[in-house]
Amino acid sequence: MKIKRWTDVPAQPAEGIEGVTVRWVIAEGDGAPHFAMRVFDVQPGAATPYHNHWWEHEVYVLDGEGVAVQEGGETPISAGSVILVEGDETHCFRNTGQDVLRFICLIPFKWLEGLAEKHANA
């Protein structure tokens, strides 16, 4: 068992985006076999990149107010919001509030790429 506080892990710039940091609180180096847990801080007015990728996100919002952006529009999110971003969906999260927007975001490890489709078609 590995036990830490989320603040034990240093915040890093997230993909070079100003006003967004990430902490990899559970990563492959911790012995996690399938998926990673990260904690993002998005400062007021900032947003994560509007992009897509094969892997999904499972998100739980801890603090703050913002919007989840997808091709169809924007949806308000705040503490207690739960978001599933499916693989290949274009998305971002933007802070529309006065305080930090903080959320947990979990992603599968790269070795899982393509295995879920294979399993579904087996």
Next chain:
Amino acid sequence: MKIKRWTDVPAQPAEGIEGVTVRWVIAEGDGAPHFAMRVFDVQPGAATPYHNHWWEHEVYVLDGEGVAVQEGGETPISAGSVILVEGDETHCFRNTGQDVLRFICLIPFKWLEGLAEKHANA
């Protein structure tokens, strides 16, 4: 993208344990391909089962105070604690506070059983 609030999902008794409920906020039926997100509420004095299983837990504590129990002893946890319970580790979470102990707990789906070991040995 699926967006909800954690309270949108009904709380169910967790494994028949008195004082413990679970909400499957992201499950296979939501289209999640690899892992599920659940939110547990453990009432004061109650605990999750002391058991083990092949799958890991990735836990983030939202509210309250308790202990993570393993064979080597107990470790205090509270809001902001992050816990990785590795596969086959015997564990439970007990509420030692006066208010609800609430945490997020993510687990891989059953179809992943054994694949991480195969991948590591490939």
